[in-house]
Amino acid sequence: xxxxxxxxxxxxxxxxxxxxxxxxxxxxxxxxxxxxxxxxxxxxxxxxxxxxxxxxxxxxxxxxxxxxxxxxxxxxxxxxxxxxxxxxxxxxxxxxxxxxxxxxxxxxxxxxxxxxxxxxxxxxxxxxxxxxxxxxxxxxxxxxxxxxxxxxxxxxxxxxxxxxxxxxxxxxxxxxxxxxxxxxxxxxxxxxxxxxxxxxxxxxxxxxxxxxxxxxxxxxxxxxxxxxxxxxxxxxxxxxxxxxxxxxxxxxxxxxxxxxxxxxxxxxxxxxxxxxxxxxxxxxxxxxxxxxxxxxxxxxxx
Numbered sequence: 001x002x003x004x005x006x007x008x009x010x011x012x013x014x015x016x017x018x019x020x021x022x023x024x025x026x027x028x029x030x031x032x033x034x035x036x037x038x039x040x041x042x043x044x045x046x047x048x049x050x051x052x053x054x055x056x057x058x059x060x061x062x063x064x065x066x067x068x069x070x071x072x073x074x075x076x077x078x079x080x081x082x083x084x085x086x087x088x089x090x091x092x093x094x095x096x097x098x099x100x101x102x103x104x105x106x107x108x109x110x111x112x113x114x115x116x117x118x119x120x121x122x123x124x125x126x127x128x129x130x131x132x133x134x135x136x137x138x139x140x141x142x143x144x145x146x147x148x149x150x151x152x153x154x155x156x157x158x159x160x161x162x163x164x165x166x167x168x169x170x171x172x173x174x175x176x177x178x179x180x181x182x183x184x185x186x187x188x189x190x191x192x193x194x195x196x197x198x199x200x201x202x203x204x205x206x207x208x209x210x211x212x213x214x215x216x217x218x219x220x221x222x223x224x225x226x227x228x229x230x231x232x233x234x235x236x237x238x239x240x241x242x243x244x245x246x247x248x249x250x251x252x253x254x255x256x257x258x259x260x261x262x263x264x265x266x267x268x269x270x271x272x273x274x275x276x277x278x279x280x281x282x283x284x285x286x287x288x289x290x291x292x293x294x295x296x297x298x299x300x301x302x
Contacts, residue, residue, distance in 0.1 A: 008037045009056045009084075011071055013044040013063030013091070023091065023107060028062060035111050049074050052082040058114070058301065059084045064092015069137055069277050072298065076124070076135055080297075085119050087301040093163040096138055100207035100222065101302050114301055121223040121296035125206050129289040130281065137222075138277045139210045140291060141203035142267075143232075144181055144240075146275035148174050148211065153280075168248075170212040175244045183234045184271030190229065190262040200240065201232040202267070204291055205259070214247065217259040225295045228259035264292040 010032065012025045025041060032039040040056070042048045044067050052059070059082070061071050068088065075082060090098035090105055101120060104110045125136040134140075151173050161169070183200040203210065205228040208220040217228040232240050239256045246253040267289045274281040 005036060005038045006057045007040065007053050007055050008032060008058040008060055008087075009040045009042070009052050010060045010062060011042055011044050011048045011067070013067040023062075025062075028089070028107070031107065031111055032060070035114065044070060049078070049082050052084075056084055058087050060087045060089060062089035062091055064090065064095060065097050065138065066092065066278050068097050072124070072137060073135065075298075083298075085299040085301055087114055087117075093166050094209075094211070094213055096209040096211075096213065097207060099213070100209055100220075101300060103302060117301045119299040120302045122298040122300045123206055123222050123225060124294045124297040125204065125227060126292050126294055127276065127289055128291075129287050131283060134276050134281075135294075136204075136206060136276045138207050139203045139205045140276045141201070141205075141210075142186070142269050142271060142274050143183060143199060143201040144174065144177055144273075145201065145203065145211055146273040146280055147177055147181060149275055149278065149280055150273070151177065167212040171214075171244065171248055174211070175241070175248060178237065178240050178244060184269060186231075186270075187268040188229070188231070188265060189267075190260060190265035193260075195231070197231070198234045199231055200234055200237060201230070202269075203230045204228075204265070204267075205230060206293070214255075216255045218254065219259065219261070223296065225293060226261045226263060227265070227291070227293050228261055229265065230255070230257065230259045232257060264290070266290050 029039045029041055040053055042051055044063060061068050088098045088103050125140055127134040127140055152170060181200045183198045186197060186199050186202055188195040203216060205217050205220045206222050208217055209215045216230045220228040243256055270286055272284060274284045
């Protein structure tokens with residue numbers, strides 16, 4: 001009797017990592033099917049999860065961090081109606097999520113690994129107190145990084161830039177911002193601590209890296225049920241500057257400020273620069289925010 005082939009669902013973003021040579025979807029489908037699967041395709045630009053076959057064993061997301069976030073948010077909005085293990089084919093600029101999980105960029109190697117894969121539980125961060133409940137996969141934060149997002153969004157796009165060029169440019173912009181960013185007052189309550197300080201950066205991290213591949217917390221693990229809180233007070237601006245200078249010289253350097261680890265915290269912020277993953281929060285009203293971790297909400301193929 002002929003062995004039944006497993007069905008997988010490919011969600012593909014053809015515009016991920018603009019500036020690099022993109023893998024045509026037809027080639028991806030052929031490679032996936034050559035590994036023994038029946039592959040159903042949908043574009044990330046349309047109703048990507050509408051046609052999920054109930055017998056699908058994997059949802060494959062081909063794109064960058066933004067595409068992964070978009071698809072996971074759709075799953076959460078549907079209360080995980082289409083929950084399946086997620087396999088990542090990283091085609092974005094930074095690919096912080098895939099990198100944090102050790103997922104290979106080599107497409108052939110990546111697809112071949114699915115036959116003998118393990119599933120890694122993946123936590124999701126939750127934020128209460130904004131206009132609605134928000135979720136994050138990478139980080140939720142204040143100060144320098146949302147300011148960097150604003151600066152980059154306001155720059156005229158250069159279609160000749162490679163992803164490497166974009167990361168270098170973002171790092172240089174961040175170095176410039178760090179020298180003069182004024183910071184703002186925070187009140188942070190976590191576990192048995194209360195911290196009140198003027199800071200230039202505060203990031204609540206679910207994975208180790210954010211932005212232009214900056215590893216701010218080596219110990220951050222999206223499967224451990226904890227969030228890593230990275231705080232850079234104004235008084236430690238020079239540490240941040242030195243770290244960014246070393247990174248711009250392509251040195252492997254450990255971030256000099258140790259993260260605090262917690263399952264939940266509250267934050268009151270008197271500034272206006274706020275982001276959740278790669279999205280700016282435009283209507284922040286200086287309210288008290290409650291942030292927590294939802295344990296093991298997703299399963300990622302590694």
